[in-house]
Amino acid sequence: MTDLGGLARPVATCDEAAEIAARLWGLTGPIVELGSQQDRNFRIDSPTGTVVVKLANAATARAELDAQHAALAVAAGAGLRVPGVVPALSGEAVETVELGGQRLLARVLTYVAGTPLLELDGFGVDRCRLLGRTAGALVAALAGFAHPGTERRSQWDLRLAGDVLTSLEPHLPAGVRDEVLAATVPASDRLRAVVESLPEQVIHGDLTDDNAVSDDEGTVGVIDFGDVMTSWRVAELAVTASSVLGKTGDDVTAVLAVVEAFAERAPLTDAELTALWPLVVLRTAVVVASSAEQVTLDGGNDYTQARQTDEVRAFERAAALDLEEMTWLVRASGQPLTTPRLPRLVHSALTPLDLSTTSPLLDAGAWLDPDIERRLLRPGTVTRYGEYRLTRAIPLARRNTARVLALGVQVALPIGTRLDAVPAGVLVDGVDEDGTTVEPVITIQVSALPGRPPAYVTPHAAQVWRRLSPDPSPLLGLDVAVPEPDPERLLARRDAYFATVQEHYFDAPPQIERGWREHLVDTRAQVYVDVLNNVATTGHAHPALTAAAARQWSLLNTNSRFHYGAAVELSERLANLAPDGLDQVFLVNSGSEAVDLALRLATTATGRPRILAAREAYHGWTIGSDAVTTSLGDNPRALSTRPDWVELMDAPNAIRGTHRGPRAAAGYLADLDVQLAGLDTSHLAGVILEPIFGNGGGVLLPDGYLVGVYDRVRALGGVCISDEVQMGYGRLGHHFWGFEQQGAVPDIITVAKAMGNGQPLGAVITTRAIAEAFAAEGSFFSSAGGSPVSSAVGLAVLDVMASEHLQENAKTVGDALRSGLESLASTYDVIGAVHGLGLYLGVELVSDRETFAPATELTRLVCEAMLDEGCIVQPTGDYKNVLKIKPPLVLSAEAAQYVVNALDRVLRRLVLS
Incomplete structure (x- = not known):
């Protein structure tokens, strides 16, 4: 079946094409080459108008070109904007030329002005309809046309798709060969059932968004009649429908728009509509195989190579859609439907x-x-x-x-x-x-x-x-219909009343209404692995937590000035989890409130106003916690708007910071010494640090850094605050608190998020001396901090963590997850580093591993693509180029491996060509 393979393009330069045009057609002017898979095309801007010089492949027969010219005339007569034939000086439409030992057929066509739909911005459903109508109009125009030159064997004739794939199978890329075979077998089987009922006629054969052009007035023109052939009529629609895959946010909607618009101009039989989706699968597979062979034959063909990645993606999209479902949808979109009569059938009460x-x-x-x-x-x-x-x-x-x-x-x-x-x-x-x-x-x-x-x-x-x-x-006799969920309308309502500065995840967010363990579920019953939610320590909707909250609500919920047991027990257990000497607990509502209180404790206990904080850190949204927050990803103006009482030190990032590598701590501490020497340290109340850069994507501090900072601050009379809101509380697996990873002990611990599994609950844990010093500012009170319900939930969280060994799970599953993510770095150079520990991880995406230039846009695209894979992950870091991975601590090994595999699939589609 080698005659169904591709052929290398003729060898010809712009100068040679210009000579042919001048000698045989009398045409001169600036010349550029246009792309083509198997021919050579050149555009000349001549004084009499723009034309295209076409040098056909050596295997092309004269009758095929005559058929193309005749088809052009028919299409033009039907009112379609198509190229016209420019006769040579001899009066002939086609001339034979000798070029480098090749005997080629040359011709000239008028240039159809316009931009290919492929290259226009905003390719949406309306453009799909336009493409479908154009294809239908062209098929209708060619319905009665016949020419001997259209009766030829071609790899683009979908009647021969099975033979073509058999012939070209050795050329299929290894990464998709099995997928092609797996998808095309059932497609061929489905097609076989209706093949005898498919009408044949002359078709364009390649009416895609690349061969339909739009001028400034929006008028569509059709170009490149090089694949005119006799084939199944529905094959034209299959080609056009294939070309819109991956061009919009919804492939199914796009394809059905093409089908509906095509059928308006060229009505199809039910057998043709039944055949369409199998033909789309076969068409995309043939394109992948043909391009792979063409690159082998003609390695310098940039036109073909540039399209290979999109062609593979189009096939993968076609193969991913259910064959049976798509067949039914196409049938419903391409022909009239008959609404059945529905009298009462069941008379029982239901x-x-x-x-x-x-x-x-x-x-x-x-x-x-x-x-x-x-x-x-x-x-x-x-x-x-x-x-x-x-x-x-x-x-x-x-x-x-x-x-x-x-x-x-x-x-x-x-x-x-x-x-x-x-x-x-x-x-x-x-x-x-x-x-x-x-x-x-x-x-x-x-x-x-x-x-x-x-x-x-x-x-x-x-x-x-x-x-x-x-x-x-x-x-x-009973309404049993459920309205279609409308997350888009809900989003519009959100934007109308819920201040839009409160951002939402994703461009088109699913409406999430249920969670269970490490899963989230939207209103269309789609399930996602929650790779993001460090709030949900014990997972979503844990029965022990719901029971504890419900029971306590049925008894009492009030403020912590009343005397009840839950707040006392929770405070005792938190003190027992902290290092010796840190046994005084303040219960609050949130991490921001905890940090705000910790800063006040430090300044009150020392009688000093100044706080040392690190760049690239996030601590909260209250005035106090925001003052020490410097993450540009959260506030682009952070560095220029810090109050005078905040002294910023360099971000100790050993991956992309000032000092890098395993011994970076010494460099950062030396810089800190210089900075402190230039300050009036008598005003220094203390330092606040995340023991791991949370919003930086889980970047570990250089070994020895935290101890070094604490020693220096304490020597100056200050206190040390460890902000554990994001990464503490067992999340690191190997340690309960983040500061333990550094072998350091703080004076004040702030914690929230994980404490309440989403219930508003936070805490500050400190020494008795620091806590009692706060009396200078009066008593402390948080209306809902430590309420009976919040405390009951907090106790239930600790119980579940202990009984289900969640810290150990964070260690074992987290280590396996990190190993899996690191293994991807050997395939994808865009993975610059994998940060973190346990189930607080980050995958940093870069455009250059040497310079560590952030791949911000790629990271956004990866997150959107991961949503389609059933995983919820988001970007973080100052450059929004780190995938933050901080799932519930109940994450299973199976789910962790699924996330790795999903990221592998996404990066393969987005990065590898």
């Missing part, structure tokens, strides 16, 4: 059963029970139509791959219940021929097309599914 993301029936992980639907479907209950069922959600899976959207309903009835006659278009399972139920649960679904649509589908194109498989409520 109660709807909630199986959605927020259903209380699915609390405490019940949704993961594979038998939960059967157990909940008791006689007289009915499931809901159009519901995204949490019971069918799949953890550790790519977004929108689980079939969770219910297109029918299940009705639990006594066996022997008699139904009315089933009308056409209504599908009922579990009844005998006379309409009597023979199963305890029957299924009812409606279809607007012949056949049986899937009972459950992925969340793509919900509105199309609802038209294809309408609401069966009239059959039941």
Whole structure:
């Protein structure tokens, strides 16, 4: 089958093409080469107009060019903007030329002005429709056209796709070879069922967003008729639909827009629509194989090489979409639907059963029970139509791959219940021929097309599914339909009333309404690994915490000036977790409040106003905690707006800072000595440091640094504050507190986040002397700090951490996760470093490992792509180029490995070509 392979382009330069144009056509002017896979094309801006000189591949027959010219004439006659043939001086449309021992066919066409749709900004659904209409119009124009030159064997003829892939299989890139074979076998099988019913005609064969151009007035022109051939009519649509994959935020919506617009101009049969998606899969696979072979044949072809990455991505996107679902969606978008008549079918009284993301029936992980639907479907209950069922959600899976959207309903009835006659278009399972139920649960679904649509589908194109498989409520005499979730409208409401300076994650955030352990679930029952939430120490919705909070709410919740047991017990346990001598506890609401209080304790105890803090650190949002916060990622004006009582020292970053490497501490401490020598240290109250740079992505301090700073500050009469809000409380696995990693002991510890698992709760732990010195400013009081409910939750967190060995889990799973992330660095040069310890990690992405230049935009794209992989991760650091990885401490080894694999897939798509 070698005749179905590619051919190297003719060898020709711009000077040679210019000579041919001048000698045979009398055309002169500036000349540039245009891209082509197997031919040579040159644009000349001549005094009489812009033209394209085309040198055909040596294997091209004259009849093929004649067919192209005839097709151009037909298309032009139908009102389409296409190139025109420019006769040579001899009057011939085609001339034969000798060039470097090659005998080539040369011709000249008029240049169709405009920018390829591929290169225009804002490629959206409207442009998909425009492309689909253009393709449909061209197919309609060529419907009655015939020419002998269109009857040829070509690797682009989708009738031969199987043979082409067999021939070119050795050229497939190793990374996608197995994927191509796995995807094209079922596609070919599905196609085989309708192949005999597919009409044939002459088609353009390559009407893509690269061969459709738009001028300044928005008029579309079609170029490059080099693949004109006789093939299946629907093959034209397959080519066009393939070209929009990856061009918008929603491939399914984009493809269906192309199909609908195409069908308006060139109506298709049901068999053609059934064949379309298998042909899209085959087309994208052929393109990948052909380009790989072409690069082998013609290694200098920049045009082909530049497109390879996008072509592989288009194939991967096509293969990732469910073949059966896409076939049904295409059928529903490309032809009229018949709405069935829906008289009353079931006369029993029924109660709807909630199986959605927020259903209380699915609390405490019940949704993961594979038998939960059967157990909940008791006689007289009915499931809901159009519901995204949490019971069918799949953890550790790519977004929108689980079939969770219910297109029918299940009705639990006594066996022997008699139904009315089933009308056409209504599908009922579990009844005998006379309409009597023979199963305890029957299924009812409606279809607007012949056949049986899937009972459950992925969340793509919900509105199309609802038209294809309408609401069966009239059959039941009861409204069982669930409105489509609308996270976009909710986001608009948020932006209207929730001050937008309170940012949200992601460009188009999913609406998260449930959590369980290390998972988050949105309203479309899509499950994500929470790689971000260091607040949720014990995981989301832990039963012990919900029970503790509910019980305490049922008893009492008030402020800590009242005398009750929970605040006392929590304070005792915190003191026992701290180093000896730190046994006085203040309970507060948050980390910011804890830091603010710690600063006041330091200044009050010492009688001094000045605090030493590090650059690149984050400590909170209150006036006091913000004053010592210097993270540019959180506040671009941080360094220029610090108050006079804050003295900043260099960020001790041994990865990208002033001093680097394992012995960096000595350099930073020497710089600090110089800085302190220039200060009036009699005003120094103390120092506040994160024992690990949290917002820097978990960057460890250089060994010996923290002890060195503490020694210097204490020698000057100051106190040392360790801000443990982000990384303390067992998160590091190897240590309970961050300062333990450095072998240092502070005078004041601040902690929050992890203490309450999301409940407002924080603490300051210090010495008796420092605590009692605060009396000079009066008594301390925090209205909700240490409330009975918050304290009960705090105690439950400590109990769960102990009983489930969460610090040990942070160590073992965290070490494995870090090892997996480090292993990716051997493949991807963009990984400059992996920071952190336990389950406080960061992956720093750089554009250059030598200079450590931050890859900020890549990091943003990685986070968005990880969302599609079912992982929630966000950027951090002054340059927003570090993936912050701080999941709940219940993270499983399986979930950790899934995150590594997902990041591998994302970087392969975004980085490797």
